[in-house]
Amino acid sequence: MQPSADSTQAIAESDAIAVERTLAGDRDAYRVLVERHSHNVFRLAYRMTGNRHDAEEVVQEAFLRGYQKLGQFAARANFGTWVYRIAANYAIDRMRQRQKEESRREAPRVQDADGIENDPLNRVKDEAPTPERLTQSLELRKQMEQALAALSDAERTAFVMRHWEGCGIEEIAGVLKSSSNATKNTVFRAVQKLRRALQPIVGTRTQARAMGTES
Amino acid sequence: MKHLKEEELIAYREGVAEQRAAISEHLAACEECRGELQRIEAVLAALDTLPVPEPGADYGRQVWKEIAPRLADKPGRWWQVWLEPRRLVAAGAVMALIVAAFVAGRFTKRDGTGDNIASKEQVRERILVVAVGEHLGHSERMLIELSNEAPNDPKQKQVDISAEQRRAEDLLQENRLYRQTALQEGDAGLASVLDELERVLLDVAHSPGEVTPAQLETIRKKIQVRGILFKVRVVSKELQQRQEATKPAPAQNESTKRERNKV
Numbered sequence: 001m002q003p004s005a006d007s008t009q010a011i012a013e014s015d016a017i018a019v020e021r022t023l024a025g026d027r028d029a030y031r032v033l034v035e036r037h038s039h040n041v042f043r044l045a046y047r048m049t050g051n052r053h054d055a056e057e058v059v060q061e062a063f064l065r066g067y068q069k070l071g072q073f074a075a076r077a078n079f080g081t082w083v084y085r086i087a088a089n090y091a092i093d094r095m096r097q098r099q100k101e102e103s104r105r106e107a108p109r110v111q112d113a114d115g116i117e118n119d120p121l122n123r124v125k126d127e128a129p130t131p132e133r134l135t136q137s138l139e140l141r142k143q144m145e146q147a148l149a150a151l152s153d154a155e156r157t158a159f160v161m162r163h164w165e166g167c168g169i170e171e172i173a174g175v176l177k178s179s180s181n182a183t184k185n186t187v188f189r190a191v192q193k194l195r196r197a198l199q200p201i202v203g204t205r206t207q208a209r210a211m212g213t214e215s
Numbered sequence: 216m217k218h219l220k221e222e223e224l225i226a227y228r229e230g231v232a233e234q235r236a237a238i239s240e241h242l243a244a245c246e247e248c249r250g251e252l253q254r255i256e257a258v259l260a261a262l263d264t265l266p267v268p269e270p271g272a273d274y275g276r277q278v279w280k281e282i283a284p285r286l287a288d289k290p291g292r293w294w295q296v297w298l299e300p301r302r303l304v305a306a307g308a309v310m311a312l313i314v315a316a317f318v319a320g321r322f323t324k325r326d327g328t329g330d331n332i333a334s335k336e337q338v339r340e341r342i343l344v345v346a347v348g349e350h351l352g353h354s355e356r357m358l359i360e361l362s363n364e365a366p367n368d369p370k371q372k373q374v375d376i377s378a379e380q381r382r383a384e385d386l387l388q389e390n391r392l393y394r395q396t397a398l399q400e401g402d403a404g405l406a407s408v409l410d411e412l413e414r415v416l417l418d419v420a421h422s423p424g425e426v427t428p429a430q431l432e433t434i435r436k437k438i439q440v441r442g443i444l445f446k447v448r449v450v451s452k453e454l455q456q457r458q459e460a461t462k463p464a465p466a467q468n469e470s471t472k473r474e475r476n477k478v
Contacts, residue, residue, distance in 0.1 A: 025289050034282070035275030042270050052268055064282050070290035144265055152375060154425050162229055163259065169231055177380070178423035184231050186425065189372070191225045195258045202261045 015079040023070060030070075034063050037080050041087045047160040048091040049098075050149060058094055062087035081171065088157060088175045095153050140201060147197035151190050158183060159190035219248045221255075228255055343400060347393050347409075348454040350386070354412055355447050357382045361419060362435050362444075365428075374431050377424035387416045408450050415443050 015036070021029035038059055045058035066073075066083045073082055148156060154176050161167040161175070173183040219227075219241055226232035227242075242249055271277070361379040394409035415438060422434060438444060 022290055027283075027286060027288065030286070030290070031279050031283070034279045038275040038278045039270065042274065043267050046267050056270075059278055060281050063278060064285060067282075067286050067290045140261065141265060144262055148262075148265075152373075152425065154375070154377070162231070163262075176424055177377075178425070182423045182425070184226065186373075187229055187231060188222050188225050191229065191255065191259070192221065194262065195255060198258045198261060199254060202258050 019070065019073060019079055022067075030067055033066075033079060033083075037083055038063075040080065041083060044084060044160065044165055045087055045091050047164055048088065048157060049094060050145060054091075054094055054098065058087055058091045061090050065090065084165075084167075085171070085175055088161065092153050092157055092175075095156070143201055144198060147194050150197065151193060154178070154186050155190035155193065158186040159194070162187050163191075218245065219251070221251070224248065224252050224255055228252065228259065343393075343396060343402070343405075344454045344458050347397070347405065348451060348458060350389050350393055351412075351447050351451045351454070353382075354386050354390070354416070355444065355451065357386065357419075358415070358438055358444055358447070362438060364431060373425040373427060375425050376419075376422065376431065376434075380419060380422055380424055383416045383419035387413065387420050390416055405450065408446050411441055411443055412447060415441060 015033060018029045018032045022033070041059050041062055042055055045055035045062075046052065049055050049058060062083055065086050069086075073079065148159075151159065157176060158172050161172045162169070169180050169183050169187075172187075173180050176183055176186065178186070219238060223232060223234075223238055227235065227238045232238055242252060357379055361376060364374050364376055364379070390409055390413045394406050394413060397403075397406040397409060418434065418437060422430070426434070
């Protein structure tokens with residue numbers, strides 16, 4: 001459930017007081033901010049990184065960096081949005097670091113006879129499941145996770161922040177260091193790629209449900 | 216009837232469409248576009264079922280417990296941004312230049328001869344040469360990598376230049392400090408090349424993290440038109456020669472400065 005405008009305003013005011021007290025040297029005031037915003041930051045971090053371990057690391061790092069940079073926080077800004085942005089930036093760095101580590105471990109990329117790289121998106125299409133497998137929600141979940149993992153860092157960030165977290169385009173553009181128009185295009189590309197990867201599966205599943213053949 | 220593009224339908228669904236009313240109107244009248252929107256929504260609805268683990272009611276307390284021992288007594292003030300490692304490296308390089316120049320000055324003042332004044336200038340210059348030489352090498356590598364960027368797949372519509380963009384941001388800060396130092400040292404030629412490099416670094420640092428091949432081509436052309444890679448190479452080479460020379464003669468210094476001013 002989305003919080004009401006009044007409760008959002010009350011939280012923002014209470015956050016502003018906690019920030020002021022923290023800056024004045026009351027370290028415990030920061031505890032209030034951490035406890036209040038940890039769940040939201042975790043949700044964003046998990047959706048961006050795709051795993052719990054990295055998400056927890058992102059949450060801790062975001063609040064540590066937030067504390068270190070609190071002096072730069074503009075009094076009128078919203079602390080929740082601000083720490084969210086720090087978390088999104090760190091999650092991008094974490095994903096890049098993870099990719100580098102994985103690419104070092106992985107064997108050279110395989111190309112098929114036509115020279116088309118065997119990327120995760122192609123695998124999703126090639127391994128289109130049979131109707132039996134479609135009934136297994138775990139399999140669908142795996143496909144969706146693969147499709148999300150196949151997005152670029154910017155696409156995944158833009159999609160998570162816009163579609164799941166409801167962030168404004170300007171806010172996402174700030175994290176991606178990009179223009180509003182380029183950010184809108186990134187959201188579009190993300191949805192387009194997800195659609196191409198998942199529609200054959202989701203479409204069949206919906207059809208099976210309509211025909212009553214899905215258990 | 217002209218149907219809506221996939222881009223418009225996705226923008227509508229994600230609440231970022233500019234002509235929302237017109238799209239709504241079209242959707243009310245067009246069954247085919249409604250069907251297309253439903254297919255997009257089915258994929259997004261499936262994605263919405265992906266679970267996010269619940270970290271637990273006391274998760275906030277756990278986070279606090281983890282980070283509390285690592286927090287300083289007081290949070291950072293605005294000026295502490297200048298104590299970040301990357302800024303410290305750049306500031307340290309400039310401080311080293313100033314200290315070395317001061318020391319060189321102290322030694323040369325003792326004799327006060329014309330030769331020693333020249334030697335003081337040489338020491339100052341040599342320190343600047345080493346630091347700036349390294350900076351130019353890093354900048355050159357970044358610009359070459361950026362010029363060689365290309366989509367991994369020809370069908371790909373965007374090229375990821377975020378790595379170069381971040382490096383440009385770091386180099387930009389160093390570049391400003393070196394340019395100011397070169398100006399203070401009276402090396403107008405070096406300051407001029409650093410000024411041109413700064414404009415290119417600024418362009419790259421302010422570019423989006425992902426660009427279209429056309430945007431990348433525009434950045435490449437800007438680099439080519441300014442001839443910045445050539446100038447950076449010429450100055451780097453010259454700095455290298457000056458660094459290698461054990462005792463550069465003052466006359467040679469002047470001539471090399473004059474040569475660089477022509478670049």
